[in-house]
Amino acid sequence: MPEDQLRAGHGHVQTPRATVPLEIAAVRAARTRGLLGRDGIDGALLLTATRSVHTLGMRFTIDVAYLDDDLRVTDQHTLPPNRIAAPRWRARHVLEAAAGAHARWGIQPGCQPAVGP
Template identity: 65%
Template sequence: MPRRQDGTARLHVPGGPPVPLEIAASYRARTRGLLGRDTVDGALLLTPAASVHTFRMRFAIDVAYLDRHLTVLAVRTMRPGRLGLPRLRARHVLESTAGAMEGWGLRPGVRVRFEDAPA
């Protein structure tokens, strides 16, 4: 399960290399998300979260909705200026640069895991 504090970790998708992960668990970090950035190195995990928006974003993003067991419920690409509908069973949301998640093999039904980043 994701940590309950902001920080960094690694995302593991079965069959793929570890992906750098930022964790946004505080209200402030979740609200800021990817706003004001031009890209993201790896992925950003918003927890807890069930929906996202891309208002004031500078680039298109991939969004993966995860349930409480870290199983992917859905993956969507969102252009800037969009509002994503809440996912009923979603507990966490992963965000990355558009196209990245397909390259990682992230799709509905895949169960991911997180590991603390090395010190």
């Protein structure tokens, strides 16, 4: 799915090792809410038009992958609750999941997960 066709809703992300359920937060309210108030996530959350994230008030540690315009991973890290990540200026989107998920799925800098319905 081309970057300009990302729409709010649900789909899947194909990673090097798995096909994962995906929520797409493409509107401001959904991006602002993100994973706040949840105890976990089954799959991943894609935040569009975002260069930075935080875990202030979150209940669990997350894996964060920064994606460029082509949905290629440019950087990634694990972010515990109550932290603020520095913006990644090359990033256009962020893919979040529960801590440890990105390693299991084979997500690392340079890979290009495919997002689809």
